[in-house]
Amino acid sequence: MDGAELKIGKFIENNTGDMIRTLSELVKIPSVKGEAEPNYPFGREPARALEKFLEIARTMGFTVKNHENHVGTIDLYSEGEPTLGILCHLDVVPVGNTGWRTPPFELTLSRGYLYGRGAIDDKGPAVSVLYAMYALKKLGVSLSQNVRFIVGTDEENGSADLAYYRKKEALPQRLFTPDGSYPVINVEKGMIRGEFEFVPTLGDRTLLSLSGGDVVNAVPAICDMSLCGVDQSEVEKAARQVPGISVECAEKDGALNVGVRGKSAHASQPNGGVNAVTAALKILSLLEVGDFEKISTLFPFGESDGEHAGVKMSDDVSGALTLVHSIASFDGKTYRGKFDIRFPVTSSVEKVRVTLEKTIGKAGALITAFGGVEGHCVDGNGDFVKTLLESYEHITGKRGRCIAIGGGTYVHETEGGVAFGAEFIGDENNMHGANERMSVDLFKMNARMYADAIIRLCK
Ligand SMILES: [Zn+2]
Incomplete structure (x- = not known):
């Protein structure tokens, strides 16, 4: 040869x-x-x-x-x-x-x-x-x-x-x-994309709107929200408990606009990113705005292995599952989220779905779309x-x-x-x-x- x-x-x-x-x-x-x-x-x-x-x-x-x-x-x-x-x-x-x-x-x-x-x-x-x-x-x-x-x-x-x-x-x-x-x-790995909805209970301190992420297969770098009944100093104090992000606040027409900035990364390698959406959810739960801690607990800031969503798993050939809550919106009434999951080849779309439906349901949210391909x-x-x-x-x-x-x-x-x-x-x-x-x-x-x-x- x-x-x-x-x-x-x-x-x-x-x-x-x-x-x-x-x-x-x-x-x-x-x-x-x-x-x-x-x-x-x-x-x-x-x-x-x-x-x-x-x-x-x-x-x-x-x-x-x-x-x-x-x-x-x-x-x-x-x-x-x-x-x-x-x-x-x-x-x-x-x-x-x-x-x-x-x-x-x-x-x-x-x-x-x-x-x-x-x-x-x-x-x-x-x-x-x-x-x-x-x-x-x-x-x-x-x-x-x-x-x-x-x-x-x-x-x-x-x-x-x-x-x-x-x-x-x-x-x-x-x-x-x-x-x-x-x-x-x-x-x-296998891949899943899904959507869920959550209708929060809101109080005087409230969220008017939220918009974060633009593609489902990336860790979102940007999340903007508008709050009412909350001081800028409180937001800044809460943001200090969320490492790796930056926050910009501006008051407008009686509302406080908050821009959360993290770092993007591909959803298949989320550890390189800083998720601005889960950071915003953490800030909302620290501020006790509505009951967003229910969603923040499912998708905690800094977590990408799906542990709190109940789907943490790994195998020798493929490594660990990754989960990214990548897109979020709130229109004053309903919070809508999208997520991207990459799961080990020894699991299946169906297995992940069954578990996730339970944990998301327990949090008071509802899966509205779910689909994927096997590993x-x-x-x-x-x-x-x-x-x-x-x-x-x-x-x-x-x-x-x-x-x-x-x-x-x-x-x-x-x-x-x-x-x-x-x-x-x-x-x-x-x-x-x-x-x-x-x-x-x-x-x-x-x-x-x-x-x-x-x-x-x-x-
Ligand atoms: Zn190519």
């Missing part, structure tokens, strides 16, 4: 310019989800990115197929049922309004990094896979099994692309996606995962291991799929943010990694 590996390394080196040009063609297309139209299930731009990608693959001599603008497939060989699938996506998240130092839809090379929307998620990794396959083809590396590269266009908005394809065609038995991180993600777990000691880890160790020289995450990757709903790359945990690549980037070194290394994995799995 060493001879092939050397040749592949050289091939990637010699073709880096073309790889960058290919990526820049793709970054140019703003493939954010758009309005559905006949033949364009996710809008025109994701379809345009897919067509461009398939056209490039066709020019390289691959057999390609566009599955009605949901996904495209590129087979390494024109014949033979594929036993390995690789899954990437060409849709991207919106660019947001601020902070880009370069045009987001123009790939920019600066100090060894490629900047642009999609550079790491997931256009860059898709180009690395394509060139890994191209290297194997051009160098005539002969394998006994076929590989199918599946490129989708709806990963960022619920993966309806993959659901469509799975209805039409069976996925290869072995499947990995370069849309997560190295070494191998084989465990993804995803692939045997970390099976041949497939072990072989991917071998590739990882061989290419990086680092020790391989399986990891569990709280989020769901592209393969969450598939049977036996894992995430393999394309980033390293801790990389500062600004995924989903401004100045998204990937290093040229990683771009090339990923191509070598995927070529190596294909050879090991399909030789």
Whole structure:
């Protein structure tokens, strides 16, 4: 294999310019989800990115197929049922309004990094896979099994692309996606989203309105409320008992407006955040405004393991459950809350629901919406995962291991799929943010990694 590996390394080196040009063609297309139209299930731009990608693959001599603008497939060989699938996506998240130092839809090379929307998620990794396959083809590396590269266009908005394809065609038995991180993600917790309502009993010291959080899957950084019959000094005193937040008060028309500020974090890793909504609830209960302590007791400030909601649990493969009360509103009568839960793979949506209904009911609140997906777990000691880890160790020289995450990757709903790359945990690549980037070194290394994995799995 060493001879092939050397040749592949050289091939990637010699073709880096073309790889960058290919990526820049793709970054140019703003493939954010758009309005559905006949033949364009996710809008025109994701379809345009897919067509461009398939056209490039066709020019390289691959057999390609566009599955009605949901996904495209590129087979390494024109014949033979594929036993390995690789899954990437060409849709991207919106660019947001601020902070880009370069045009987001123009790939920019600066100090060894490629900047642009999609550079790491997931256009860059898709180009690395394509060139890994191209290297194997051009160098005539002969394998006994076929590989199918599946490129989708709806990963960022619920993966309806993959659901469509799975209805039409069976996925290869072995499947990995370069849309997560190295070494191998084989465990993804289950996920629940729910809503509840609570009608507080209010007194003279009262809450007029409250609004906190804007997305259900993040620790809320902001919660604004308006109080009546409460002094600013009392609020400030209460706020001092809530570490890590800042509070701003302003009187207006006889009411006291209070802005609570915490720190945002992804709901799958809530410990990095400071929850402004549960901080506001704690302040309300310290001030004895209404009976909000009932909700504050369920979702105490500083707690993210669901203990007081009765759902604290963990297992060896996935770690601990996380619970974030992420959105809240109060209109003067009803408090409405939303939460995000990531639970261990050994539990289930139903088990969590039964417990939570009890504890929330006991607090005098009512669950009004509840839904989720079960966890995803692939045997970390099976041949497939072990072989991917071998590739990882061989290419990086680092020790391989399986990891569990709280989020769901592209393969969450598939049977036996894992995430393999394309980033390293801790990389500062600004995924989903401004100045998204990937290093040229990683771009090339990923191509070598995927070529190596294909050879090991399909030789
Ligand atoms: Zn992605």
